[in-house]
Amino acid sequence: QSALTQPASVSGSPGQSITISCTGTSSDVGTYNLVSWYQQHPGKAPKLMIYEGTKRPSGVSNRFSGSRSDNTASLTISGLQAEDEADYYCCSYAVSGSYVVFGGGTNLTVL
Amino acid sequence: QVQLQESGPGLVKPSETLALTCTVSGGSISSHYWSWIRQPPGKGLEWIGYIYDIGSTNYNPSLKSRVTISVDTSKNQFSLKLSSVTAADTAVYYCTRDTSGYGNAFDIWGQGTMVTVSS
Numbered sequence: 001q002s003a004l005t006q007p008a009s010v011s012g013s014p015g016q017s018i019t020i021s022c023t024g025t026s027s028d029v030g031t032y033n034l035v036s037w038y039q040q041h042p043g044k045a046p047k048l049m050i051y052e053g054t055k056r057p058s059g060v061s062n063r064f065s066g067s068r069s070d071n072t073a074s075l076t077i078s079g080l081q082a083e084d085e086a087d088y089y090c091c092s093y094a095v096s097g098s099y100v101v102f103g104g105g106t107n108l109t110v111l
Numbered sequence: 112q113v114q115l116q117e118s119g120p121g122l123v124k125p126s127e128t129l130a131l132t133c134t135v136s137g138g139s140i141s142s143h144y145w146s147w148i149r150q151p152p153g154k155g156l157e158w159i160g161y162i163y164d165i166g167s168t169n170y171n172p173s174l175k176s177r178v179t180i181s182v183d184t185s186k187n188q189f190s191l192k193l194s195s196v197t198a199a200d201t202a203v204y205y206c207t208r209d210t211s212g213y214g215n216a217f218d219i220w221g222q223g224t225m226v227t228v229s230s
Contacts, residue, residue: 003155036216038156045205045223046156051216089156093215098169100146100158100215 004029004090004103011109017078020106022090023071028101030071034093037066037075040105041086049088050075077108085110113138115206115221123200123228129193133206133221140187141165144209146217147180147191149202157202161214162189169214196228 005023012018022035029035033053038046048057050066053073063078073092077084090103119131133145146161160170162180170178174193182189193200203223210218 032213034211034213034215036211038217045220046217047220048210048216048218051211051218052213057210057218091156091158091215091217093213097172098214099171100161102156102158105155 002101004092004101006088006090006103006106008104009107009109011111012077012080013111014080014082016080017076018080018108020075020077020088020090020108022073022075022092022103024073024092024101025071027096028092028094029068029073031095032093033068035066035068035073036091037064038089038091039084039086040089046089080110082110084108113208113219115208115219117204117206117221117224119224119226121225121227123196123226124230125197125228126195129191129196129200129226129228131191131204131206131224131226133189133191135187135189135208140182140184140189144212144214145180145182145189146207146209146214148205148207148217149200150205150223151199151202158215159191159193159204161209163214198228200226201228202226 037050040046144163147159179192206221207217208219
């Protein structure tokens with residue numbers, strides 16, 4: 001199976017909003033809204049930020065939001081803060097084969 | 112709250128079998144999906160597979176021929192075995208819990224354990 005496609009890097013200034021895209025196929029991202037997003041700081045385990053496309057776990061800031069259009073899911077971070085600088089990974093359930101696939105990751109730099 | 116802890120050898124020889132265990136504390140292993148995920152140094156995340164319903168499994172198609180995930184409910188542990196390892200299997204290995212029931216909402220992660228494949 002192929003990994004989901006994410007931009008290698010994005011950047012933004014404090015207070016701005018950024019969006020990270022995650023492109024898959026009709027067999028994964030495009031079938032059900034089951035995309036999850038993870039934040040990973042260097043040397044740390046990833047942290048769940050969004051699941052089932054748009055849901056935020058308890059404790060995750062409402063500055064993080066998820067959406068989907070056709071085969072592309074997106075993570076939007078509003079009001080950028082220095083602590084948001086990290087790697088972000090998308091993840092989808094693939095219905096054809098019942099497996100899980102990750103994106104390649106996006107490095108977010110807060111300027 | 113539920114916590115996960117990986118354990119196992121940090122060094123495995125090429126062609127041998129990598130074996131890791133994840134101990135679940137603070138909750139029962141008898142529900143949820145439990146996954147193994149790995150991350151080679153400097154690279155992205157790769158899902159290895161999951162176990163659910165105390166014995167049902169699903170694996171990454173690219174690793175399926177070499178992977179076995181099992182559960183020991185008496186010890187509240189689940190395990191990973193990866194056979195015929197090569198240097199490409201060198202990675203940090205994480206055990207995780209899925210919160211959604213669909214298998215890809217990993218809300219709890221172990222700290223990760225580095226496994227190096229080398230002679």
